[in-house]
Amino acid sequence: MSKETITNIKIEKASTSKINEVDFSNLAFGNVFTDHMFVCDYENGAWQEPQITPYQKISLDPSARVFHYGQAVFEGMKAYKDEQDDIWLFRPKENFERINKSAARLAMPEFPEDFFFEGLNTLLKLEKDWIKKGFGNSLYIRPFVIATESGVSASPANKYKFMIICSPAQSYYGGEVRVKIADHYSRAASGGFGFAKAAGNYAGQFYPTSIANKEGFQQIIWTDANTHEYLEEAGTMNIFFRIGDKLITCPISDRILDGVTRKSVIAMAKDLDIDVDIRPIKVTEVIEAANNGSLKEIFGSGTAAVINPIAGFGFKGDTWELPKIENSFASKIKQAIMDIQYNISEDKFGWRVKV
Numbered sequence: 319m320s321k322e323t324i325t326n327i328k329i330e331k332a333s334t335s336k337i338n339e340v341d342f343s344n345l346a347f348g349n350v351f352t353d354h355m356f357v358c359d360y361e362n363g364a365w366q367e368p369q370i371t372p373y374q375k376i377s378l379d380p381s382a383r384v385f386h387y388g389q390a391v392f393e394g395m396k397a398y399k400d401e402q403d404d405i406w407l408f409r410p411k412e413n414f415e416r417i418n419k420s421a422a423r424l425a426m427p428e429f430p431e432d433f434f435f436e437g438l439n440t441l442l443k444l445e446k447d448w449i450k451k452g453f454g455n456s457l458y459i460r461p462f463v464i465a466t467e468s469g470v471s472a473s474p475a476n477k478y479k480f481m482i483i484c485s486p487a488q489s490y491y492g493g494e495v496r497v498k499i500a501d502h503y504s505r506a507a508s509g510g511f512g513f514a515k516a517a518g519n520y521a522g523q524f525y526p527t528s529i530a531n532k533e534g535f536q537q538i539i540w541t542d543a544n545t546h547e548y549l550e551e552a553g554t555m556n557i558f559f560r561i562g563d564k565l566i567t568c569p570i571s572d573r574i575l576d577g578v579t580r581k582s583v584i585a586m587a588k589d590l591d592i593d594v595d596i597r598p599i600k601v602t603e604v605i606e607a608a609n610n611g612s613l614k615e616i617f618g619s620g621t622a623a624v625i626n627p628i629a630g631f632g633f634k635g636d637t638w639e640l641p642k643i644e645n646s647f648a649s650k651i652k653q654a655i656m657d658i659q660y661n662i663s664e665d666k667f668g669w670r671v672k673v
């Protein structure tokens with residue numbers, strides 16, 4: 319293994335690459351990781367020397383706080399390659415700012431901006447061959463922070479590990495998605511940490527989602543925890559409703575993840591002259607619209623799929639199917655955002671950032 323130093327990041331290169339073992343035409347999401355990872359430890363009140371090392375296992379004491387109290391936050395972002403082999407990120411500053419917002423809510427130290435971007439850019443340059451050209455291909459990037467200090471005292475740790483790992487991704491069609499509107503379980507409460515990309519928010523969804531899966535739904539649309547009357551988000555995606563020709567999504571709050579894709583969908587829809595209403599939206603309003611035929615589309619927004627159209631929904635035992643329409647808002651907005659991500663169209667919003 320060769321050692322070299324680029325600015326302040328210590329790089330230890332993998333002696334061999336796994337890339338030839340990977341079938342890029344048949345990737346399951348998030349199962350294969352690239353040859354390297356970025357690691358930076360926090361101790362003695364400061365982030366230590368950042369490093370890039372071969373992708374490898376890490377060793378932690380069984381009493382490490384992350385295992386007991388779930389002090390863990392993460393991000394999800396993507397890198398795209400254009401036809402000229404240039405690599406692009408999409409609004410990466412949003413992800414950087416959000417991981418620190420998430421960290422602050424879980425009493426974790428914030429990560430420095432220069433470490434984040436230098437680490438990310440250096441890692442992506444090393445892994446450039448893992449980013450494949452072609453619409454829909456990308457490299458999924460997973461920055462995360464965990465509490466590594468040993469000892470099971472229920473208090474914030476004094477030691478953390480910030481890491482970035484990367485996984486090649488394809489655009490895939492996961493079949494038709496039907497969602498269950500939550501009427502009992504909740505994902506987040508007011509004053510809680512639903513707005514944070516915290517590991518525990520996901521753990522808490524797995525059981526209710528497994529029940530919904532058995533009932534024939536792929537995902538849950540979460541409602542407000544107090545009344546279950548208002549539609550909030552889909553747990554890995556923000557959610558949009560098209561009633562007539564109006565696109566409606568609820569405002570963000572401390573219960574809702576402020577998605578980068580959500581913001582981009584809102585801005586792009588406005589740019590495409592689509593009316594966007596950001597306001598609380600009631601379950602009864604959506605059911606009424608489904609019954610009178612004015613509910614045209616429901617879709618989720620998130621980094622993984624950009625936009626995920628929803629084919630139908632269920633609530634308290636009843637189900638509704640959505641019409642199949644041509645030229646949907648979902649497809650128009652998705653195309654326009656992906657054209658920016660892949661450096662196909664002009665980026666008047668300034669969203670695209672070159673690596």
Ligand SMILES: *Cc1c(COP(=O)(O)O)cnc(C)c1O
Pocket residue numbers: 394515551552553554555556575576577578579580619620621622
């Ligand atoms: C990550 C995430 C989203 C989508 O956010 P993007 O920034 O658009 O990827 C939506 N809801 C939850 C709960 C999430 O964790």
